[in-house]
Amino acid sequence: MTIKKLIIGGCLIGASFFVGCQNTAIENASTEVEKTATENASSESEEKNLEMYEASELALLMRGMYDKNLDLRQQIIDGNIPESFPEDFKTIHTAEATEELNETFKSLAVQYIANMEAITQAKNPEEGIVAYNAMINTCASCHTIYCQGPLAKIKRMRISNPGEAS
Structure with missing residues (x-):
């Protein structure tokens, strides 16, 4: 029974490690998406500012x-x-x-x-x-x-x- 408990314990530790890593990856991906969206919005805003025509x-x-x-x-x-x-x-x-x-x-x-x-x-x-x-x-x-x-x-x-x- 101890071997069974060790296997189950090992599986739980492995699963929690996997879930923890997966959540971190999701958070990192989410942060990356937000960062990219912010950069794109900033870039578009700069492009719009550059497109403003000022008459000579x-x-x-x-x-x-x-x-x-x-x-x-x-x-x-x-x-x-x-x-x-x-x-x-x-x-x-x-x-x-x-x-x-x-x-x-x-x-x-x-x-x-x-x-x-x-x-x-x-x-x-x-x-x-x-x-x-x-x-x-x-x-x-x-x-x-x-x-x-x-x-x-x-x-x-x-x-x-x-x-x-x-």
């Missing part, structure tokens, strides 16, 4: 230009020629951009300002429309090269000239 000075300027040029569009359609254009438009040359810009951008920016000045010098609404559309075409030319996103919106800003075929 130039992007903000152009959004303002878009809004003001929509007002200008209506003014010209109504037959009114502006005497001047907003001074902040001239900062297009110096505004900080999201990406590096080259000489093409600089020359298109010069042309944009020249087109804005041509609008203010128009002698009649028809000349105003031609000058305005030239300004919009300059915007479209630039946005064909840089930042194509707003291109469709820009093209819709054109004014139909009764003398033009659509």
